[in-house]
Amino acid sequence: MQGDQTRDHPGARPPDRTGRVDSSGLSLAVNEWGEPDAPMLCLVHGGFDFSRTFDVFAPMLADGGWRVVAWDARGHGDSDHAHYYSWAADVRDHLAAITQLADGPVPVIGHSKGGGQMLDLLDARPSIATAFVNLDGLPSHFSAPDINDRERRRMRRDDLTSTLDRRRRRNELSRRPDTIEGLAGRRAPMNPRLSREWLEYLVTVGARLDDDGWRWKIDPVLHLGGFGPWRPNWSMEHLANLDLPFLGVLSGVVDDPMGWKSRPGDIAPFLPPDGRVEFFDDIGHFLHIEQPRLIADMVLEFLEPLR
C-alpha cells in the first residue's frame, strides 16, 4: 500500500485515554476524552458506527468540562466480535459498561440505535442516569410507513432467506480490503451528507491496515437490515416511562438513508414530564457530526445544571 496512510480532520482529536470493560466475558473497547476527574458523561454510538466517530463531538463536550466516555458495541470498532448479536445484548453491554465506568448515575447521550437502546435500558434501570440526550434515536414508526402489509411481508421473507444464507456462509465472510479512498467511498451511501474528508478520516480510526489494504474492523457477519418481531412504537412506551431530564434532537432530512424519520408530533405524546424535543429539518441523521458545534452547545447548555 503506497502513499500517505494517515488523515486529519479539523477539530478531530484522538481519545485522551483508552481502556477495556468486560461484559459477561466479552471485552469492550473504551475511549475517553477530557480531564479524568471531571464529571462523567456517556456517549453511546449507533449501528455500524464506533466510538471514534465522536472524535470531533466528544472533545467539544470535554472542553465544556466533562469527562466523556464512550465504548464500542460488540462487533464494532475495537471491541470483541461476538457469537451472537442482538438488541437486548447491546443493551446489556451498555449496562455493564456504565456500571463499571461510573461511580453513580451519570448523563447519557445516545445516537441513533444507541439512543433507541438507551430508551430500553433507562426504562429498566432508571437509577443509572441523571439525564438523557437522544440524538435522532427515537423510533416511532417504520421509516417507510407507506409500504403495505403484503410488501412488508415479502421484504421480511427476503430478509429471512438472505440472513439464513449469510449465516451458512458465516465463516467465509470477511471485509473487503481497499484503499482509504475506496473504503470512504463505500461508506458514503450510508453517510451522503458527510464530507469525503471526514469519511477518509474515519477509515484511519475505524479500519485496520492489513497487507492487502484497509478493512473496516466491524464484524463481517453484521449487516444492515434483518428481521424479527420488533416494532418501533415499543420504544415510545419506554420514552413515556422515563422520569429524568430528557432532550431529544431530531433530524428532519427526509432523504437521509439512515434514521427512523420521527417527527416532533410523533414524539410529543410520549415525552416525559421534563422532556423537550428539538427538530432540525436541515441537518441529517448524523447531527453531531454534521453540526458538532451547534449540537455540542445545545447539549452543554442542557447538562449545565447537572455539573
Add this chain to the structure above:
Amino acid sequence: MSTTEMLTSGRLQLALHTLSEGEGRPLLLLHGLGEVSPAERPSWTSMWPGPVLALDFTGHGRSDVPVGGGYMPESLMADVDAVLAAKGPCTIVGRGIGAWVGLLISGARPELVRGVVLADGAGLVGGGPQPPSPYVQVLPAAAYPTPDPYALLELSRDVRPPDYALDFVRFALEGSDLDHPIVVSARNRPDWLAAVADEIDVLDLPLTEAIALFAGL
C-alpha cells in the same frame, strides 16, 4: 444407542444426536427451553420409518455456549438450518421453544421442512404478544454449564406477536408443496399458537397422529 456428531453453525458447534437409524427422510426433534435432547428415541416416534435425530440448541446440552448471550429464537432457527444444510429435508417436531423455532424454520425453509409438529413444552409462551416489563441483567462471565443462563433469560422474554407468527405460517403455506405443512399438537395455546391453529390449512392433531400423517408422505 444414540450417536452424536458436531455440526458447525457460524462460530459455534452444535450437537446433533442420532437416536435411531433408518432409511428415508429424518424426523428431527427440537427440545424445549432449558431441556436437552432425549437420550433415547421417544415411544411416540415409533411409527416413524426413517432416522430419528435430535438437536441440542445453542447453549443447551452438548452444544457450544456463546460468550455474552444474545439469544433470539431467530438464531436458534439458524441452528436448525445448519441441520437442514447437513441432512437435507426433514420433518420436525418441536417442543416449547422448539415449537416456536419449528414454526419459524418451516416458513424460512419451506422446501426443506417436510412438515412441522408444534407440541407443548418449556418455552412455548415466550415473552407474550407484547414486550414484557423491561428487565436488563448482566450475568458474571463464567464457563457456564448448559443450559446457559442467558438462554433461559432471553428466550423466555422474546416477544411473539400473533401477526408475526402468521407471516411464517403464510411463508410455509406458500412455499411448501404439502397441503398441510403445519400441525398443532400442543394443548397449551398462547396467543401466537392460538392464531396459528386458527389458520385454515393448519391441522390440529394429537402428536402420534401428526407424526403418522407426515410419516405417510
